[in-house]
Amino acid sequence: MKIFFSMRHLGMFRMYEPTIRELVARGHHVHLALGRAEALGWGTALDKLLADSSAITWSWLSPTTSAFWSELAKTIRLWADYLRYFQPQYDVAPKLKARAEERVPPRLVRVSQHPIFQNPANRRRLLSFLRTLERALPPVPEIETQLNEERPDLVLITPLVYLGSSQFEVLRTANTLGLRTGFCVGSWDHLSSKALIRDMPQRVIVWNETQKQEAVELHGVPAERVVVTGAQCYDQWFDRRPVRTREEFCKRVGLDPDRPFILYVCSALFWGSPVEAGFVQQWVRQLRQSTQPELRSASVLIRPHPARMSEWEGIDLSPFPHVAFYGSNPVDDASKDDYFESLYYCSAIVGLNTSAFLEGAVVGRPVHTILLPEFQENQEGVLHFHYLLKVGGGVLRAGRSFDEHHAQLAASLRSPESETNPRFVREFIRPHGLDRPATPVFCDTVEELLRTPAPAPERVQLRFLVLRAVMFPVCHALRRIYGSEIFRDDWSRKERAQQERREARVQVRTQRLEAAKAVKRERDERRAGKLAAREAAVRESEAERVRAEQTKGERKRVREREKVAHARRRARMALRGRIKQKAVRWLNRVRPGGQTT
Template identity: 40%
Template structure:
């Protein structure tokens, strides 16, 4: 089987490395198709490159290949198609479920066509009829034909199945590859890149044959927010955590603490930083938080260690920051990877609890059964309550968070943690439901690989345009000509 896997850039493979490698182990060839990088050639990530060398040395028939793919239409629809998609992506945030998601709406507005934003502003009634407008734009999307250049790319690559991620970036060109796969009669599967992609970004504009999601929550997001039929959505779990489940500490606690600069005789809290979108000025907050702990009356809280781990994609704000004025506090400086990081595993394993605002590393904390504390404060409301995925972590929704709305309440929770008085039963239930819904001890990678192999066997004919598609295209072409003539 030849698998053509569309990714925006090669770094997007990191959540699917184990899936790619197992597909090759089973004799399939996986071709990674990514956008051309400016000023440098595409290359496989080091771990996949080493795996590929091993496959070749062992004489396996499968391979991991890498190719650049076209990302821009060159036909008469090259301007209209992305504009239609960006406009629909913007409209989705008028849904009442996004009533508190002002920051998400602002971010989508920066990616929407400027003329569309002006049109919405001049006609405020459209925001109340957003569903109708979005439905009309969806009809236009379905009427726009596949791009022949992309069709030819599929003909050249000869895939048995097409995979795609992340797909839901604003106005994503990957929609055209889903459309081309349908046009050529090739099964197409979408695997969301991360836990928040289905709620925080754009839409699934053309429905794939299968969508492989982490859990029942994502399945509901896919059907309710993206109008994908439930029978096309399969719950597999999250393969990106399989390697983390299998990891073990790299050494003992005393050596680890001395290495990072903490007192090994005292328990420590691990502060996991968030992305820039969630917390653009987190350094100030962390300093304020540590100061409050050091002024606590409880000697256990006052003297506990603190290890701060910056978010790997938000390191710039920590450049030059020195926390040495605080006793028994350390800032993680070692190189880290985005997932399955040994340093993160060790940091979590030896900690007494985790503190953070809104980050996926809280899930890793749950895997290692560490209490997860957060402060729900007005200054971070847009990055916490203003996102849908944060609510999945909340205890009231079956999540693993212990919330506080003030530093004093938080300090009391820290005291409980250090005394071992916070139960962990709900943490395990959440992790199993969220990332391993088919069972705690069941790795997800073979499940997802099996679903991909099953999808490749779907009986599918090339899709031909409906008659109404041709009528809509003619109206669109006439409309665009009139606009250019009188604009």
């Protein structure tokens, strides 16, 4: 059967590559509809997948050409998504609310904050009104045409719940055409930190019971539509084996194989958060000053986040011995081997809030973090972070000070196997059993959905058609009067205040990078001066040695000449003596009156 798989961007491909291969191996045809590209290297992985099988095709998801209706739809959805963060469970997550608020036109923000809507009942009425407006929106004809041309038996969508996502149009259109639909939850934070599910798909495929509870309680999905399959994206790490020895790997990354090493994995933090690269410098410095001897001597391997490489410009790690900076986005077999071996050979894993904690738990390595006020919004300020601390007894060791963090980390280095928690892995990643991969379970769920009868096409009720006819002139008039005060306008320019905030964040970040570069330049200049002085001293020493050797050679030659001259003088003296002796003897022979002999 044919499956139409809508992905917002190519980066989601990493979550479903094994699943797509498995579906094709079972005889299905998979068509990937991508919303946009990305710059992290997944295009290469897609090219390889397409080359491996003719049963996989792809295209861009057809964009709408109606700017007005698209702007209106995004405005309504972003407003509704913003209102969800007024719920009590998000009181501990103000950054999520602020992030949603940044995308809502300012006049609508002021309406939402009016005292009348602080009453939960009135807020629910406002949400119901927005939902009614959304259902009255016209379908996107380009998406309808694309689905009619592909004629799929099933439409799968991921991640769907990004704020203001146009993928809701794919789900609406599929329901209108009477197609089977499934929403695949792409990551562990998607149901708690993104947008609301509006139109209900036939199936919501989640990793675990925690996400099922989120789907039911936070999004109102009927429990019978939610299926728990496990986290198929982590199957690749369970039975993987290193291709290099530990000594070969350490040599590759520049570490001493005789020392244990700590793996620091960087995170994708909220924009406006402190630069993690600077914090990592502080963390390494504290490590080297620790009262724990294991930490002062341990090696450190830092893996940067592939989307935040620019943070490391101007960061100098050379003052810290036994520290290596290595790693790239694991998009192919070689980079996946590098990433796995980083996890496999390390003694402990440290980070702020990253899915690498889950992969570390799969490999069986202890995972650690430190809870500092400057990163509170990225850690305890988001709901999904708490799952690391609570689900299955928790897997994350969190310290609230460097001393506590160091004590926990040193204990892991002394006995790394004692910190792992297979119960967390079983409950959060492989709920059907540690020995049962999630990919086949996911594909079984898809095939079960394919065997169900196709739903009847959803008819647009007359009241929504009437409301649509009224919305068009009214919203046009409001847009003409208020402009970006109440409407998103992504086709012309972003709302000015949002743009100014973004520019301010970029400016602050640029200033930090420039300051770091200036410090590095000054440090490099000092080092260059010291190096030049050392080289000059070496050159002077070498010249002095050459002069000394020349003087010594000259003296030796003088002595040799004097010795030769002395030998010649002695030879001449000896010759003169012999001549004199012979002359005397000859004179004695011929002397008159003398007797010759």
